[in-house]
Amino acid sequence: MGPTIILYLLLFIIPFIGEVFYSFTDWNGISSSFNMVGLKNYIKTFGDEKYWYSMWFTIKFSFFTVIFSNLIAFVWSYILSHDIPFRNFWRALIFLPRIIGGVILGFLWRFIFQEVFVQFGKATGLSWFAQDWFSTESSSFWALVIVFTWTLSGYLMLIYSAGFASIPDTLIEAATIDGAKKGQILKDVIIPMLMPSITRCLFIGINWAMLLYDTNISLTSGNPFRLSEGATMNIYATAFRTNQMAYGAAKSTIFVLVVVAITILQVILTSRKEVEQ
Template identity: 45%
Template sequence: MRVEPTIKTGPVKTQAQIKAVSKKRFKYRSLLTYAAFVGPALLFFLVIQILPFLMGVYYSFTSWNGVSSVVEWVGFDNYKQIFTDDQTFFNSFVFTTKFMFAAVIISNLIGFGFALLLNAALKTRNILRTVFFIPNVIGGLLLGFIWQFIFVKGFASVGNMTDISFFKMPWLGDEKTAFWGIVIVFAWQISGYMMVIYVAALQGVDTSLLEAARMDGASNWTLLTKIIVPLILPAFTICFFLTISMAFKIFDLNISLTGGGPFNSTQSVAINIYQEAFQNNRYGLGTAKSILFFVVVAIFTTFQVMLTKKKEVEA
């Protein structure tokens, strides 16, 4: 009698088990794909942003001069010195805050005005968009030196020819006029960038809503304030956030136009930190100032985003 060999097989998998295995494999592949795309960017972000920031927090509690291999821990002495014995830093913060408010309002008004103009059916709107955006392409230092020549030489020549007092003012030699000179150049540079964002938002507005409002007798001002502005509030959120952060961090325009003068009256916080760390060789104190600066900018921008986002929800 012949006995047939038996073949041992594993347990038969059910349909649910097969689906579970397939689901695990799909998750594993998705995780690998996600890591392949996000991993390098995350690595660079950690190395370039997070690690230097944490090192900066550490150095803010030291008296390191930026060169020596000896790093002495001083605790909160740097922060105590900033709050008790550094009037220059406080003055630079006051200047930067005033500059921020003026620059944000003016640059956004100009950018939004340009956007409304170029959103109309103009034959030259593409050329004008390029013209208005070009200042943003020019580097801040180069732009500052160009405008320094305009303020010092150009305005003086026009003032001598026309005898107009506006052109005869010491634009970079007086505290008040130097402040507005920096505001003018900043707004001239950044308004084109804001214009691009506002134009993109305006093009997303449903024209049927505007036509229906016009048929109901709404004026242009009513269309602007009651329909257009509420619909593009997300663009205002982005533009306000960008201009606030850019205005707070102003450095290249400031140093090329006035260098913080006259008599440190137009010294921004960024210039003060730069001088403290790299000219006075007090890297620990300069880093402490930069940490405080980071906290203040974060508070301002967070409050602004929360406020404008709340308005978006209400609209």
């Protein structure tokens, strides 16, 4: 564990401490000197409507993405937990989108939305496909949700599959012998035994969705008019594009606290429902 702890300290803990420190200064990220300004950056952040709009956008995006990706992953893993032909092939195929990098994923789906979907919509008369996907806040939002759900569900499927594999066959057999239907077995046996996997998948989904940046910038670039800009994009723009590093650090610190609070609450709520095997 030593190397892992050292890397975690160097890459996460120490930079975060430095971020908190600089959030109380007026450092612009370039100058060799700075002054302490107290809570000025935090007061400014709480009055920044654009930042809180991006925060709300991120929370909404995370909510729908986590729900959809977990449902899809659960269904896939449930189907593939049965003895079906080419089961490992289907698992690999569903996981494949996770291998594609976030920036490439965004550009790839941008082409699909602007060319493939539009042409398909025109050919079939389905206006939902033929729309200009990045011209409105709503369409940009759902484009992001579709893409991230597509790439996240394959990864979560592996965790759920491991959870299904850990459920003793004797429990399913005993429930079947007692006359339980498939729906009852799923509700009263499988889901309670899968709660550890559900806790992990929700935790991973919330963190990855809240911290989304690369796919956001390559797919929508915040368009239209920064209405599809996530919190991480807003923080980056503040810190690096306008050289307000201290102000960006204050925004980032608040964002980290929000993410930590949400994930802790989720872990507490779902871990209480876990049962021992």
